Amino acid sequence: MAFGPKTLAKQAIQDQFGPRDHSAWLTAQRLAAAKIYGTAPWPDFPKVQFHAWPLFGAPAADAGIRYPDGLPDQKDGLLITPLLDAAIDQMPWATQYLFQEATVKDRLTAFHVAQINSGLLIHVPDHFHQADPIVLNTELLAGRTAHHHVLVVVGEDAQVTIVDRYTGEVGAKSGDSVVTELVVGAGSRVNYANVDAFDDNITAFIRRQATVAQDGVLNWTGGVLNDGNVLVDTSTDLVGTGAEADVKMVALASGKQIQGMNTRITNIGRQTTANILQHGVILENATLVFNGIGHIVKGARGADAQQENRVLMLSRTAHGDANPILLIDENDVKAGHAASVGRVDESQMYYLMSRGLSRDLAQRLVIRGFLGAVLTAIPLPAVQKDLIDTIERKLIHGQAVAHAQE
């Protein structure tokens, strides 16, 4: 059903999930979401036409989520537990934060929450300090619609690096959703890296919502390298005084796919600092839209919101958009933005080729350089390399397609 059901019947949700939920609280949350689903507005992705996408997969009984490398070791107080098995009611931190950051106000989030069939709860305790990153590899098996929900709560004065990678098995089509809520406690410093690399059988709504408390720092890097149509909403609320977020996204779109991305930081607390950097590349007939949204709310005195959105188009049939959107409701602030949609710099190409490099190789190097500002910020070298290799592979493929059309 392309446009999704008109309504979600509460009774059907109750019948389907009530017996399986280990928490009456969770079932109640589903029913509340089902109730608003019919009337909730679409999420706002400016310049992306997604209303006819097959995003409304009926959830499989077994979501078909696999963790190919297993779940990370639970040491030093780190807690990782499946969302649906956990007795959420016994975990005050879970019921306090679930569905609070990713508020259930739009049609896609409501659909997701009503039908979550998989997920994780992750708690990083106060003062946690572990040099090794927490690495989560999540694979969606083909043809089994998943509505996967992850809550990560980091306590106070902790330091942690989290790598969160998603891939999908090639095979039957599905319309999935992944929603992550990330809470950064006061004084904590979190490096969060996510990579989304679904194959083109998956159409997805991906939403990640973080909140940062007083003097917390969130360094967020994201690689959006899916093959299918996806919506990616990456949002951060800087709630506490002095909170900081640095969000760097790299994206590559190829084939006929559409990737629509909202990357948003909202300055709520005083003296909060927001930085967005998005660099993307578009091949073939693909579409990539970067909406960079900087919002400074009234009362966020001394806030700073900066953003840069740049898109390179490698073919005449590529479509790209880089929209900086600044919403400023406070006077005593700093804000700035830069945006561009362009083609590969011919003087750089000429220089590289003048040393004998082929046009294709020169182009890949210029693009690697263009994406480098984001790639080098990725905390784990192995993930960095993996991303570079994936990009390289897509570029080589895109160049081959372009040559075939010449």
Added chain:
Amino acid sequence: MDTLEVKDLHVAVDDEDGHQVILKGLNLTMHTGEIHAIMGPNGTGKSTLSETIMGNPKYHVTQGDILLNGESILDWPVDKRARHGLFLAMQYPAEIAGVTNAEFMRAAINARRDDDHQIGVREFIQKLDDKMAILDMSEEMAERYLNQGFSGGEKKRNEILQLLMIEPPFAILDEIDSGLDIDALKVVSKGVNAMRGDNFGALIITHYQRLLNYIVPDVVHVMMDGRIVKSGNADLAKTLEKEGYVGLRDDLGLDVPLTDEPAADKKEAH
């Protein structure tokens, strides 16, 4: 012995004001084993000549030919010309973030080799160390992004490092001495002299005779108004240094304005 010939070359460039003719019938023949120098007033077309030989798509050949070992290269794209032996040390090299200097030079060397004979890591590093030592460059420069944030002098040195690594049969060095302090000038000259030999030919574009004290040319050409107007031995450069271009221009009866004299209309008023 390799040969590079420029025959009756006419070149135009498209700018905002339309179509501008810059080279107007230029002839030049070079062989490996020879060092040629070109001098000439600003704006006379020296960089245009070097860029056109290299294959910069901004410059259009409207008449004449460029031949490498007897074969016309006008239809060759820049990368093919490079792989067949041409090298241009540019007046304004591009900066490329995210690609290290070392990685780039390795790619350039490998572009000239087939897949079965790519340069090994150890061999490459050894060569790089040797060449950087000749040029007094710190190791750290190899790991920096290509020309990114390099000073003017560092960029020039880096162009010569690429020359030494790639070892092309023909190099064109466009104002490799501009912006260099006296020590750097000696170092860069040492680098070029290290290339000298039967298998290497160079075309050195400069405004200053001083460079030619360090790299002594076999032939000196003077270029004015899009043509080579005089050729001679190394002494020609010394004469020019002393006398400027005015005398030569007037001897040859050329109608070109030069910067070291009053504007033409003023002259008429005298």
